Amino acid sequence: MMDSAMDRMTRLAVSAALVLAAGAGSFLVARGGVKPYSPAAPGYRALGPADAKVTIVEFSDFECPACRVAEPPMRGILKLFDGKVRLVFKHFPLERMHHHARAAAIASECAGRQGRFWEFHHDLYDHQSEWPSEKFEERMAAYAKNAKLDEAAWKACRADPAVDAAVSADVKDGENAWVGSTPTFFINGKRFVGAMQLSERGTPWIEKELKK
């Protein structure tokens, strides 16, 4: 009989293999299929040379305090590696928590379509405590003025469903890349979540990538 032929050690090895296989199976079921993710964004949402050896893709939410905290280290990285890295900004508004985040993303996107994305971006982060409130429209208009936007075109753009769809496409990319919180950075594909991971591990990683 086969059972009697199998000694105790063999059965133990088979049992251990069964547990490992079940573990791997549950992981694969939870992970699901690999979904397509595009790190691309329109040129106005990118900084640095297109042929840079290092590309940082940032998924961020203008209303997220952790994203504001990550701004100084990110600006420091861009200064430190000036001309060697490229930053690509992707919208990832966390709408369940941040009720003005999508509208701010759309407003910035429309500033971008007039070539003034980064001016608007900086104003949104630098004044994050001011605009997520009932003064939202008033503050947005002030930032649009600071960025010297064509106000009529900017307002028309904000009502354009295609702009909302562009933000949604970024969100979809983020979800497909398993972005669960903001800010999430992909530096040449390697993930860093939050300001601390960016500051502590991002810079050595960039140096390593530049040496390749």
Next chain:
Amino acid sequence: MSVKISPSAGLAARVIVGAVLVYAGATKAAGPAEEFAIVIGSYDLLPRDMVLTAATFLPWVEILVGWSLILGLRLKVAAAAAGSLFAAFLFALLTVKAKGIELPNCGCFGDGVHLTLTQGLVFDSALAALCWLAWKSAPAPLSLDSWTEGGYTGRDHGKR
């Protein structure tokens, strides 16, 4: 006085605890370790350079301990390991409560289910109690242990 646990109660306990561990581990292992590292880091218990390593391996420990419980492989060891995990989780939650740290998410089930601090304490305590039931139920029928030993032979099964 020794407490006797019926085999069916022991089986139920180990399947419940095992299923919770497998679900919790798989949802975290499937996502990026860097995300889970943020949650572990917010507990402020581990040295910062150990956080990412813990975030990578802890979900796999949960998965393997969970399946060992469900399938009944080295049941006493698996139940003790699961009990230790829940004791560690309880300690972490109590530390957070004592320090007054606001957790964005307890990290119990990755991004799936978010428990409050109190819910986490109650949940982990209940599961720790079930681990004790599972531990007391060993040796158990319907387990890989019983198959490894050549069939379940009652409470003295596996004793030499």
